Amino acid sequence: MNFRPHPDDIGENPWDPLPDLAGHTSRGRLERVLRRGEFAVTAELNPPDSADAEDVYDRVKVFEGWVDGVNATDGSGANCHMSSIAICALLTRAGFSPILQISCRDTNRIGIQGNVLGASALGVNNILCLTGDGVQTGDHPEAKPVFDLDSTSLLATIRRMRDDRQFLSGRKITTPPRVFIGAAENPFVPPYDFRPVRLAKKVAAGAQFCQTQYCYDIPRLKQFMTMARDLGITEKCFILVGVGPIASAKTARWMRSNVPGVHIPDAIIDRLDKAEKPKLEGKKLCIELIQQIREIEGVSGIHMMAYRQEEAVAEMVRDSGVLKDRKPWSRDLQHTAFNLQERVESNLDKTTHQTIE
Ligand SMILES: Cc1cc2nc3c(=O)[nH]c(=O)nc-3n(C[C@H](O)[C@H](O)[C@H](O)COP(=O)(O)OP(=O)(O)OC[C@H]3O[C@@H](n4cnc5c(N)ncnc54)[C@H](O)[C@@H]3O)c2cc1C
Secondary structure (H helix, E strand, O other): OOOOOOHHHOOOOOOOOOOOOOOOOOOOHHHHHHHOOOOEEEEEEOOOOOOOHHHHHHHHHHHOOOOOEEEEOOOHHHOOOOOHHHHHHHHHHOOOOEEEEEEOOOOOHHHHHHHHHHHHHOOOOEEEEEOOOOHHHOOOOOOOOOOOOOHHHHHHHHHHHHHHOEOOOOOEOOOOOOOEEEEEEOOOOOOOOHHHHHHHHHHHHOOOEEEEEEOOOHHHHHHHHHHHHHOOHHHHOEEEEEEOOOOOHHHHHHHHHHOOOOOOOHHHHHHHHHOOOHHHHHHHHHHHHHHHHHOOOOEEEEEEOOOOOHHHHHHHHHHHOOOOOOOOOOHHHHHHHHHHHHHHHHHHHHHHHHHHO
16 A cells, blocks of 8 residues: 555645646646546545534544545435535545535525635635435425526536636636536436436536446446447546445335435345345445446546445445555645655755755
């Protein structure tokens, strides 16, 4: 294992912006990892139902040193939790590389554009643009849905803010947001042939990376990736495939019926049904999926959505061998790198003084 972080990925203090790199639209580590051609790992943080910052720091600890980005969901399932922008702000303070998810369900274009500027000012480098789940799926079905923008127009809006330094109104932005922009896609539900075409539209609107819905069907993913390659999507957009362990056949059946867009083949449910230790089997299955996904041409990484099994992410990433000899950023590595640098500099100083004397 390489215990030194890549020198491009580390600043003097964890919260400092990293130096600019040519050809990069953000100063974030996720874009750096992907553009270097390294297989990236991102993970979804389960947002707390509390106003305590420590709840965020407690939850992110389990990912430290194992992932290149932490997704902060925006009222996923149309349920209310701590806001994605606040979670991202807390994460940047500690040096983590958050991915701000923005859903168009709750905020209009005035609010969203303000949040994009604010997030960038707080050090957020990555934004995932979503239309968002409808209010009827969540715990506040009586809430007023906004949907002023959708995922594609949101992508185009943020790209315009970043590249043309303009709000949608045409008014000038003095310092544009420095962000790496992403979209979601679901290759696993019909109409299958339309999914890559829709992703191509999102890429044309500005998507530089894509995180997919949970993958439990490798043949289906291969078909999607073949079409994505044929459409030239993989040359312009980094695709990270969604994965997650399922704790039991009962959970799998529940997810299939209740989580919109989740496709779990019968073979997977049978395997969990027959397993003596279903939770362990779910993790083994997830590791096997990660290893198969890694081999598919055009896939740039995985996105771990280990709901209520977040503590197992490190173990699954390690056992899958997906990082090879790479170690993503962590606070320990940050300190080690700077201690080493200080030692080297102080030794150089001593040598110089001795030579002069
Ligand atoms: C990785 C990931 C993270 C997510 N995080 C969140 C989150 O934080 N908050 C949240 O609210 N939701 C979240 N979702 C759910 C997501 O917003 C919904 O599943 C959404 O319906 C599809 O993704 P989108 O937002 O990119 O919508 P889009 O791709 O923009 O689709 C918008 C609408 O069009 C409909 N549609 C799509 N394809 C077709 C078609 N072929 N024919 C007819 N209608 C179609 C969809 O049902 C949807 O209602 C996430 C999904 C993924 C995969």
